[in-house]
Amino acid sequence: MNIDSITNGIVLDHITAGKSMQIYHDLNLDKLDCSVAIIKNVKSNKLGRKDIIKIDQDYSINLDVLGYIDPEITVSIIKDGETIEKKKVELPEKIVNILKCKNPRCITTTEQGIDHIFKLANREKRVYRCIYCEEDQKTTN
Amino acid sequence: MRHLIDPMDLSVQEIQEMLDLSNDIIANKDKYSEVCKGKKLATLFFEPSTRTRLSFEAAMMELGGNVLGFSSADSSSATKGESVHDTVQVVGCYADVIAMRHPKEGAPLLASLKSPVPIINAGDGGHYHPTQTLTDLLTIQREKGRLGNMTIGFCGDLKFGRTVHSLIKALSRYENIRYILISPKELQVPDYIRTEVFENNNIPYQQVESMDEVIGELDVLYMTRVQRERFFNEADYIRLKDTYILDTKKLKNAKEDLSILHPLPRVNEISTKVDDDPRACYFRQALNGKYVRMALIMKLLGLEVE
Structure with a gap:
C-alpha cells in the first residue's frame, strides 16, 4: 500500500500498533482541515507491527500528550520534502488536562473550571500523582 | 508568600523555629498579646470542627487580632455554588490570613494557588492536618x-x-x-x-x-x-x-x-x-495546639516581637 510522502508537515512514527486512533482523537487531529493519513499495522523491524500518522501541514503538536499516550513515538518535522528535525518523545514530568483524578474525595471532582494537573511520580511504573489529593494513577497505556 | 498545606512543606529547621517560638509564647504570653493588633484571621470551615476552629480563633485572639468566618458549608456561599477559588479571592480582600477546613482533599492547595493571603490547611478530608x-x-x-x-x-x-x-x-x-x-x-x-x-x-x-x-x-x-x-x-x-x-x-x-x-x-x-x-x-x-497556631500565624504574617 502506498501513501504519498508529504512536503510540509509531521510524521508520527513507531506508534505502538493499535494506538493511532487514540492519538488521532486526543490530539484533535479530526479538527484539522488538511489531509491526515493513519496507517495501521505496518511491518516494523523494531516493533514487529506499528502505526504511523502523517499530517500534511505544519502543526504545533502537543508532545506531552504524545509522550503520555505512547513514549516510544518519534516525531519527524518535514519541510520542503526533507526531514528537518526528529524528536523523541518521553513521559512528561507534568501533564495538564489530560487525565482526570479518579479519587471521589478529590477537590477536582467538584470544583469547576480548574486545571487537572498530575506530576510524574514513578517513571518506571508510569505512575502519575494528582497535585491536589496526591492519589496515584497508573497509566493504562 | 508562604502557605501551610502539607506538614512536609516545612524544613526541620523551620519546624524547630516554630516550636521555639511556641515555647517562647508559652513562657512570655504578655509579650505577644498585641502582636496581631489590627490583623484578621478568617476561619473558613466547610465542614464542622469544634476543637480546631476554636483553637485557631483563640490563638488569633491571644495575639490581639480579630477573627471572622463560618463554621459549616451551610452558612457559606458554597451553598450557592461558589467555587473554592472564588471564595478565597473574596475572603482575601477582608482577612490577612485564612485557615481552611474542607471535606475535599486538595481544596486548601487549590485555594493557595489563587489566594492573595496565606492559607493554612486546617484539615482536608482524610489527607493532611498539618x-x-x-x-x-x-x-x-x-x-x-x-x-x-x-x-x-x-x-x-x-x-x-x-x-x-x-x-x-x-x-x-x-x-x-x-x-x-x-x-x-x-x-x-x-x-x-x-x-x-x-x-x-x-x-x-x-x-x-x-x-x-x-x-x-x-x-x-x-x-x-x-x-x-x-x-x-x-x-x-x-x-x-x-x-x-x-x-x-x-x-x-x-x-x-x-x-x-x-x-x-x-x-x-x-x-x-x-x-x-x-x-x-x-x-x-490540646493546649499546645493553640500556642503552635499562634506561632504559625505570626510566621505566615511575617510578624516578630523583639
Whole structure:
C-alpha cells in the first residue's frame, strides 16, 4: 500500500500498533482541515507491527500528550520534502488536562473550571500523582 | 508568600523555629498579646470542627487580632455554588490570613494557588492536618525534651488516621526513632507509609496486634480511636477491641516517663481514670495546639516581637 510522502508537515512514527486512533482523537487531529493519513499495522523491524500518522501541514503538536499516550513515538518535522528535525518523545514530568483524578474525595471532582494537573511520580511504573489529593494513577497505556 | 498545606512543606529547621517560638509564647504570653493588633484571621470551615476552629480563633485572639468566618458549608456561599477559588479571592480582600477546613482533599492547595493571603490547611478530608502534626511535635518535644532517640507506639486505626500518617512522615526526619505500630490487621498503616517512609529510609518498625506485649518498651504512645465500622467482621472486633483501650491496668507495665498523646476527640479508647495519671498528655497537647497556631500565624504574617 502506498501513501504519498508529504512536503510540509509531521510524521508520527513507531506508534505502538493499535494506538493511532487514540492519538488521532486526543490530539484533535479530526479538527484539522488538511489531509491526515493513519496507517495501521505496518511491518516494523523494531516493533514487529506499528502505526504511523502523517499530517500534511505544519502543526504545533502537543508532545506531552504524545509522550503520555505512547513514549516510544518519534516525531519527524518535514519541510520542503526533507526531514528537518526528529524528536523523541518521553513521559512528561507534568501533564495538564489530560487525565482526570479518579479519587471521589478529590477537590477536582467538584470544583469547576480548574486545571487537572498530575506530576510524574514513578517513571518506571508510569505512575502519575494528582497535585491536589496526591492519589496515584497508573497509566493504562 | 508562604502557605501551610502539607506538614512536609516545612524544613526541620523551620519546624524547630516554630516550636521555639511556641515555647517562647508559652513562657512570655504578655509579650505577644498585641502582636496581631489590627490583623484578621478568617476561619473558613466547610465542614464542622469544634476543637480546631476554636483553637485557631483563640490563638488569633491571644495575639490581639480579630477573627471572622463560618463554621459549616451551610452558612457559606458554597451553598450557592461558589467555587473554592472564588471564595478565597473574596475572603482575601477582608482577612490577612485564612485557615481552611474542607471535606475535599486538595481544596486548601487549590485555594493557595489563587489566594492573595496565606492559607493554612486546617484539615482536608482524610489527607493532611498539618497544624495537628505541629501540635504533636511540640507536645513530644516539651514532654520528652527531644524529637529523636525514642521508641514511639501508634495504636488504633493506623490505616485511615491522617494524624498518624502525617506525624510518622514528620518524625521520619529525626534520628534514631523506632516505631511500634499497634493495630488490627485490617487497620495497619497503608503500604506507601511502609515502603516510602520506613523501608526506603531504613527506619526500624514493628507491627503488632496487641498493646500488652509492647507497652513497656514505649517512650511515647500515640492513641487513636478504633471505630467498630472499620472492622470487616464482628468476631474480630469483639476479639480485639479491648486491646486498643488504654486503662490503668495496662499502664502498670509502662515506663514511668511514658507520654500518652491523643489528637482527640476520645470516645472510650482511653479510660477516664488514666486522665489523672501524669503520663497523660492529651489535654496539655490540646493546649499546645493553640500556642503552635499562634506561632504559625505570626510566621505566615511575617510578624516578630523583639
